[in-house]
Amino acid sequence: MNVRATTAETASSPAADDVRSEVGALVARAREAQRAFEHAGQTALDTAAAAAAWAIMEPGRNRRLAELAVRDTGLGNVEDKVQKNFRKTLGLLRDLHGKPTCGVIARDAERGIVEIARAVGVVAAVTPSTNPAATPANKIVNALKCGNAVIVSPSPKGYTSCALLVEFIHQQFDKAGLDRALVQLLPAPVSKAASAELMARADLVVATGSQANVRMAYASGTPAFGVGAGNVASIVERSAVLDDAARKIALSKTFDNATSCSSENSVVIEDAIYDAMLGALQRCGGVLLDAAQKARLQAAMWRDGKLSEHCTAKPAARIAQTAGLDEIAAREPAFLMVEESGFGVEHPFSGEKLAPVLALYRASDFEAAANIVRELYAYMGAGHSVGLHTAHLDYAVQLGERLPVARVIVNQAHCLATGGNFNNGLPFSLSMGCGTWGRNNFSGNLDYRYYLNVTRVAYPIEERVPEVDTLLGEYFRSVGR
Incomplete structure (x- = not known):
């Protein structure tokens, strides 16, 4: 099934038109904010990532999010969610600290290559009820660090927790002078149609949760990273x-x-x-x-x-x-x-x-x-x-x-x-790729590098053409010509 086709090309109905209009407006606001943000410089990107991280790490907010998550999903327990919200975000900040994610990020004089980090644009973040604050926070911080905007599609059970997280992020954004449109949330109640429309309109989908959501992400027509089933x-x-x-x-x-x-x-x-x-x-x-x-x-x-x-x-x-x-x-x-x-x-x-x-x-x-x-x-x-x-x-x-x-x-x-x-x-x-074994297109832990494009500038270097025997000599000796 091609979701892009189902959302954009099927016969119109009032409900479908409303979904397209509503999601389209969210994406348009995100694009406008993202275009300015991606060129604001590394300090602005780092500030936005830090703001989103502190929104969940601050002890009072962290506990409110954990308590709300357990109350509304019925999953897990508060004290462990408090620990998870804090440690997973602290560890993410450690991984991101000092990492360049815009402009020139690498130069290789010998090969004549210069690498330039580029944002992917608007990220659709599909998140589960099991970690309704920690997982969206992880995706939001990574995306912001790389100059992107994010629109979250949370699970229905985890909606209230995710909405409160976004509210906390917006409060931090206001202090830092950042545009709230960089982090948005699909309106409640989140429908499959709205989530599919978001996936089709975004530039990148990162999906964690049910295998149905992951399959929808891969079928959306938009580049997507999804995770496989667990059974450790x-x-x-x-x-x-x-x-x-x-x-x-x-x-x-x-x-x-x-x-x-x-x-x-x-x-x-x-x-x-x-x-x-x-x-x-x-x-x-x-x-x-x-x-x-x-x-x-x-x-x-x-x-x-x-x-x-x-x-x-x-x-x-x-x-x-x-x-x-x-x-x-x-x-x-x-x-x-x-x-x-x-x-x-x-x-x-x-x-x-x-x-x-x-x-x-x-x-x-x-x-x-x-x-x-x-x-x-x-x-x-x-x-x-x-x-x-x-x-x-x-x-x-x-x-x-x-x-x-x-x-x-x-x-x-x-x-x-x-x-x-x-x-x-x-x-x-909080999103682990399972490779082709798990029907995924990546096998690493989903870190910030998956939220970047990289442009490579190639300068001319001295030509070096190897001899055939240098590369095939061992083959010739063992097999013959």
């Missing part, structure tokens, strides 16, 4: 420090009630340490369900093959109550665990759960563990990431060479590490 697995290899691995997995699984696509959904444990690792996870608050309890949990979590909103991103005790497992809820679990051996739609625990529920797989050795992860990702989550807990660090490179993943996270709390952290070198982002 972590391997615990026999040389791992088990208590450390369990603590990090528990932190990742429970943070913000597992709203992150980077929270482990499965842990694959080598047989030699399976019982010991299970004990370590139990000491971290995990409660293992028996077969009957697992069946009741499955019935509660999936209705007609779809995750139930009554369990998504809820505390483990509440999920247990929803499943009628009052005896489990009374134990106040930090997270629930089920043993699994299968993959696919007939084994829903092998997929993404968006809840503090963990599937445990037993593997005979490291090779078997890697194969289990491959099976999991053949069902869901290809391209995203894999976790590894081990003392043999070279095993991580083996996974990176063999599994369909864009990131291998070694001995870290996965959901805190995958999107960048202060103890690893990945860029801070």
Whole structure:
């Protein structure tokens, strides 16, 4: 489906005309503001990015946004959202600090190349309900740093939080003398038609959230970056420090009630340490369900093959109550665990759960563990990431060479590490590309460089034509001419 065609070329109706007019007016204001802004110089761009960042980082505003997000979406918990809003934005500022994003940004005298950073224009930012403040803030800061304007299309549940964020950004813009039209929001209620119209009119789409939104972005006719489905697995290899691995997995699984696509959904444990690792996870608050309890949990979590909103991103005790497992809820679990051996739609625990529920797989050795992860990702989550807990660090490179993943996270709390952290070198982002494995056109963390065009000036240099034997000599020696 070509959304550009469906929004611009289908027969008119009063409702469709209203959507086109309303979205068109937003984009026109954004374009006017952006054309002046992109040539205002690096200081202006840096000021705008800082204003948007401080809008969410300031403690009072941060807490208001976190409380509103949990109240209106019913997803996650306030304290973790406060931490996420602050740390993810602080890390982004660290990544952006001192980076040139306008004018000449590089000169290579030997190659005669000069690189000039150019804005992309108006960015359509599609954002999810799971992080209704942190994700739009990340996209807005990146876009502004590169001289762009942004119009956000938030999820309906996350609309109020996103609207308050934009209000806070506008307040900071007023102090800095910046045009409010640089950051705008689709009016409520956000419809699919309005979001599609925005995507079609923008210069770039950055989409995070449901796969339906990502597919719409790719079909919009506008250049787009979208992310793949999450279903992260972590391997615990026999040389791992088990208590450390369990603590990090528990932190990742429970943070913000597992709203992150980077929270482990499965842990694959080598047989030699399976019982010991299970004990370590139990000491971290995990409660293992028996077969009957697992069946009741499955019935509660999936209705007609779809995750139930009554369990998504809820505390483990509440999920247990929803499943009628009052005896489990009374134990106040930090997270629930089920043993699994299968993959696919007939084994829903092998997929993404968006809840503090963990599937445990037993593997005979490291090779078997890697194969289990491959099976999991053949069902869901290809391209995203894999976790590894081990003392043999070279095993991580083996996974990176063999599994369909864009990131291998070694001995870290996965959901805190995958999107960048202060103890690893990945860029801070809440949008992780999954490469062609996940039907994406990029495999990195979506950082500021994806919000830029680069113009290259090529000057003449001394001609250097290589000899054929220099380039093909090895081939000739091994194969012949």
